Amino acid sequence: MRFTKVFCVLAVLLALGTVAVAEGGQVLLNAAGATFPYPIYSKWFDQYRQAHPNVQINYQSIGSGGGIRQLMDKTVDFGASDGPMTDEQLKQASVPILHFPTVLGADIPSYNIPGVSAELNFTPEALAGIYLGKITKWNDPAITSANPGVKLPGDDIVVVHRSDGSGTTYIWVDYLSKVSPEWQSKVGKATSVNWPVGLGGKGNEGVAALVKQTPGAIGYIELIYAIQNHMSYGKVKNAAGVFVKADLASVSAAAAAAAKSMPDDFRVSITNPPDNKAAYPIASFTWLLIPEKFSDATKRDVVKNFLKWMITDGQQSCEALAYAKLPKEVVAKEMKAIAKIQ
Amino acid sequence: MATTPNAATPAELAWSPRALLRRLGNADEIAHLVTLIAAATLLLITALLVFQLWVHSAEARAKFGWSFFVTRTWDPVSGEFGALPFIYGTLVTSAVALVIAVPLGVGGAIFLAELAPPKLSSSLTFVSDLLAAVPSVIYGLLGVFLLVPLMRTTIQPVLKKTLGFLPLFQGPAYGIGFLTAGIVLAIMVVPFVLSVSREVLLAVPRDQREAALALGATKWESTWKVVVPAARIGIFGSVFLALARALGETMAVTMVIGNNPTISGSLFSPGYSIAAVLANEFSEATGNLYLSALIELGLVLFLLTFVLNGLARLLILVTTARGSGVLPT
Numbered sequence: 001m002r003f004t005k006v007f008c009v010l011a012v013l014l015a016l017g018t019v020a021v022a023e024g025g026q027v028l029l030n031a032a033g034a035t036f037p038y039p040i041y042s043k044w045f046d047q048y049r050q051a052h053p054n055v056q057i058n059y060q061s062i063g064s065g066g067g068i069r070q071l072m073d074k075t076v077d078f079g080a081s082d083g084p085m086t087d088e089q090l091k092q093a094s095v096p097i098l099h100f101p102t103v104l105g106a107d108i109p110s111y112n113i114p115g116v117s118a119e120l121n122f123t124p125e126a127l128a129g130i131y132l133g134k135i136t137k138w139n140d141p142a143i144t145s146a147n148p149g150v151k152l153p154g155d156d157i158v159v160v161h162r163s164d165g166s167g168t169t170y171i172w173v174d175y176l177s178k179v180s181p182e183w184q185s186k187v188g189k190a191t192s193v194n195w196p197v198g199l200g201g202k203g204n205e206g207v208a209a210l211v212k213q214t215p216g217a218i219g220y221i222e223l224i225y226a227i228q229n230h231m232s233y234g235k236v237k238n239a240a241g242v243f244v245k246a247d248l249a250s251v252s253a254a255a256a257a258a259a260k261s262m263p264d265d266f267r268v269s270i271t272n273p274p275d276n277k278a279a280y281p282i283a284s285f286t287w288l289l290i291p292e293k294f295s296d297a298t299k300r301d302v303v304k305n306f307l308k309w310m311i312t313d314g315q316q317s318c319e320a321l322a323y324a325k326l327p328k329e330v331v332a333k334e335m336k337a338i339a340k341i342q
Numbered sequence: 343m344a345t346t347p348n349a350a351t352p353a354e355l356a357w358s359p360r361a362l363l364r365r366l367g368n369a370d371e372i373a374h375l376v377t378l379i380a381a382a383t384l385l386l387i388t389a390l391l392v393f394q395l396w397v398h399s400a401e402a403r404a405k406f407g408w409s410f411f412v413t414r415t416w417d418p419v420s421g422e423f424g425a426l427p428f429i430y431g432t433l434v435t436s437a438v439a440l441v442i443a444v445p446l447g448v449g450g451a452i453f454l455a456e457l458a459p460p461k462l463s464s465s466l467t468f469v470s471d472l473l474a475a476v477p478s479v480i481y482g483l484l485g486v487f488l489l490v491p492l493m494r495t496t497i498q499p500v501l502k503k504t505l506g507f508l509p510l511f512q513g514p515a516y517g518i519g520f521l522t523a524g525i526v527l528a529i530m531v532v533p534f535v536l537s538v539s540r541e542v543l544l545a546v547p548r549d550q551r552e553a554a555l556a557l558g559a560t561k562w563e564s565t566w567k568v569v570v571p572a573a574r575i576g577i578f579g580s581v582f583l584a585l586a587r588a589l590g591e592t593m594a595v596t597m598v599i600g601n602n603p604t605i606s607g608s609l610f611s612p613g614y615s616i617a618a619v620l621a622n623e624f625s626e627a628t629g630n631l632y633l634s635a636l637i638e639l640g641l642v643l644f645l646l647t648f649v650l651n652g653l654a655r656l657l658i659l660v661t662t663a664r665g666s667g668v669l670p671t
Contacts, residue, residue: 165627
């Protein structure tokens with residue numbers, strides 16, 4: 001008897017619920033892609049839902065590659081990626097796909113040299129040489145000349161890189177490809193590469209653990225992870241010749257420096273940007289991948305509205321989560337691009 | 343009735359709907375059907391798995407052919423893929439794991455089944471079963487934060503000093519690499535060897551022990567010469583189970599193996615295993631050839647497991663045919 005009553009109540013509730021949803025015009029959007037911006041995306045989607053209770057965006061952080069594939073297979077409404085889609089991928093897609101930068105990420109060099117606590121300066125040549133396996137000792141002139149006053153030991157350098165395919169790796173090797181022709185021809189850039197030397201650690205935490213535990217190690221780590229874990233790290237020389245330490249301001253400055261020469265489709269690498277003394281050179285956008293045409297007008301309007309909110313009000317949430325904000329030049333340009341979505 | 347010319351043969355009769363229904367009234371028939379479906383489903387899942395791996399690896403198979411098995415390069419940028427370093431790493435780490443885990447597991451099982459007081463035996467078995475239930479990522483984390491520093495500062499230098507003349511223990515000691523991965527795997531598979539072996543040893547009939555003792559054998563002689571040979575097949579079985587687990591282990595291995603596709607004779611060297619590269623690169627793999635090559639690696643792992651299992655079964659057949667000791671069937 002009691003069960004019957006409970007069942008009736010449940011049935012009524014369920015019926016009421018269905019009606020409410022139908023009347024509210026619930027819009028459900030599915031998205032998938034990059035893991036690096038997942039914390040800020042989930043915060044944005046949550047905040048946006050609080051302001052617009054009828055919009056729900058499900059985001060699965062399955063990785064950039066998976067995001068691009070699912071978008072091309074049309075199993076999601078939009079995708080997200082740490083690296084821009086290639087020309088070939090864009091050609092394969094049935095609908096033209098637009099790139100929208102959302103936030104910025106950066107890589108920092110972290111190291112563990114016994115007896116050295118100073119913040120080291122790294123030139124592009126030194127970083128490329130170390131990762132190519134040509135500079136093997138910490139007291140190599142390429143390193144010591146940029147660090148006067150620091151006594152570096154003759155220990156072997158143990159190179160550490162990410163083992164998992166990742167946007168963090170993409171930024172790092174994209175930078176090395178720009179500053180070293182040898183890297184460009186021998187290794188190239190992708191989310192995983194054929195590393196000339198080194199040990200692979202899984203995830204930022206894996207690289208950080210290996211660097212921390214191995215005397216003489218150097219590894220690259222995503223800036224947010226380094227900030228949140230209070231790690232110390234080195235400065236890198238930018239194209240203007242200044243050694244810059246990565247922080248949210250210097251990363252945004254890199255985007256601003258690149259904004260002048262930004263192509264209309266936003267598929268741009270901002271590593272080693274020219275003519276900006278404040279810019280940190282190993283940084284990148286991460287993108288949302290939005291189809292140019294939506295068959296569903298409601299979804300289209302929601303996406304456009306969300307994008308506008310994301311690059312304006314949404315940017316206020318970035319710093320709390322240690323993401324670098326988009327510079328205003330880029331925001332203005334994106335506003336124009338949003339109008340293109342049909 | 344049976345003599346009329348156009349009556350159904352008994353075999354045909356057995357599958358006519360009415361006969362089937364009648365037979366289903368019988369509990370034995372139902373049990374037969376249900377278990378048959380269960381077994382067939384298992385086979386079907388395996389077949390589907392292989393089929394999917396085969397279909398989706400078509401592009402890589404067409405491009406690389408058999409050279410996939412002997413190529414050492416893995417370069418996602420230039421689209422050149424070979425499985426050799428990964429096959430090597432998978433085999434080496436699994437071998438290290440078995441070399442450590444089998445003596446430990448079988449030795450422990452003999453103690454628990456034959457020599458230990460029953461109370462101690464059951465509580466120790468419980469602890470070992472608990473080990474089997476720990477998620478592999480926990481082993482990986484323990485490996486990274488405890489074992490790796492210990493290996494680098496203590497175990498590897500000691501091995502270098504004592505056994506450094508062997509090519510196995512040369513080269514720089516990073517703390518990670520084949521040996522560390524093998525040790526973590528060994529810790530993970532010991533409970534399988536121990537638990538299954540203990541059960542099998544306990545299942546050896548009491549008469550056999552008593553007969554051996556009555557003939558004047560000591561306790562150890564009866565254990566080593568009668569009980570263990572009698573339980574041999576089951577013990578082999580536990581080792582295969584451990585091997586299968588070691589071959590396919592992903593998370594714990596990738597955290598301590600160094601993830602570098604090198605082929606080196608030294609166990610101190612960093613390496614890579616098939617399961618680890620799949621876990622690392624699958625999610626961010628862009629491009630069809632890259633994805634296809636990763637799926638072909640999955641196929642290779644399946645093949646490897648298949649071949650090793652086949653070889654192991656052959657080994658049992660050969661040793662059983664020679665027939666030392668009576669085997670409980």
